[in-house]
Amino acid sequence: MPPTLILVRHAEALHNVDRDYTIPDPELSELGRRQCRDLKKNLMSKIPKELDVELIIVSPMKRTIETALLAFRGLIEKGVPIQAHAAWQENSAAACDTGSPILKLEAEFPQVDFSHVDPVFPDKKSPAGARYKYSRQAIIARGQFSLHDLYDRPEKAIIVVSHSGFLRVGVTGYWFFNADYRIFEFEERQEGMTLPYKLRQWESTVKGGLGLSWEDPVPLGDGLPDDP
Template identity: 55%
Template sequence: MPPTLILIRHAQALHNTDRALHAVPDPPLTDLGRAQAVELREHLKAHLPAGRMVQRIVVSPMRRAVQTCLIALDWLIEGGVPIVPDARWQELYPKPCDTGTPASALAKEFPMIDFTGLDPVYPDKTSPAGAAYAYDKQAVLARGQDALRELYGRDEDVVVVVSHSGFLRTCVAGKWFGNADYRGFEFEEREGDGEGNFRLVEIEETRGKGGMGKSKEGEVTLGEGLDGIP
């Protein structure tokens, strides 16, 4: 049986405060973002669905996602739950704020995390080598499916993922995510030979405005808003 997924959007980062700051490469959390991550931590400790069965944490290698993970999920990490950085969960866009930091630098900044398994092409998403991460409709939708396929085949009870609003909304979940908010999902049952797209069904506890109540309501068709890109 595939795991339950708890999908978290990172807390407020520098570029979320001013569009002019989209030019800042891989921006960190703001002071407010750190406070949001602490608030999320306390909420999750009390209310995370199936929280006692979390056996894996997957995190986008982008700085704001890693920082959110280390603050909000420290209680799971201290309990021995492994952290797995995965380039598939990075944000969509090629802007500086949505382009990551090389693994060698991340390893120095976050020595408590093992980045050796990170795709060596990261953070490239513009050259032919980084084509799987390109800002291209077909590529980003395929990346979303690849990310879900990898988790579908795992045997953990619950996997927590820390990622980004654009990728979660348009390529994975079809739902809105506010900063430092989360939603829980089960995989839709796959019939017959199991071919076709992987789809998620949100659990009752987070439907509407998300687990923290900070997210916009409503459904989003996967791929919506991506028709204007190549």
């Protein structure tokens, strides 16, 4: 059976405060750190009662890593692995959505396993980084790759800490407020199916697990530019 997915948007980061998208790989704001406490209190109350989390995946960006380390420290201390994966990074190539070199992140966050990160990261502009470029086709394809990568994993439940844009237009079609989360099950697939991977949301999170996020969905790829 495919794992249950707990998809989390990072807490408020410095670029969210004044919408300054020129800040490179921004860290969490003070409000963001407080939001992590609310996330921890709410979501951890469901673990292990409703959710048996056996893996944490993070976008290899400072704000997503910090959110995971603050909100899910208890799980990590109990031995739940935390892995970084480039496929869950944010959409644009703006400074705020472009990651830091992996060697720098490894030194700053030794708790995180960076061995699974695509070696091309954080490149999004060269031919080598084309799968991460800012286009509707590339982002939808990356969302499908991300779901394909998780579908056959053995864990009962996986937390993924990612970004609002990618989670909304690349993966789920739903809005995510800072530090809010949604819980999904995979739609059943028959062996050999070539149809897209689809998710079914828990009724309890249709407004976000914290009740902060907009309820109405949008189409995947909404508002993204097409490939030239």
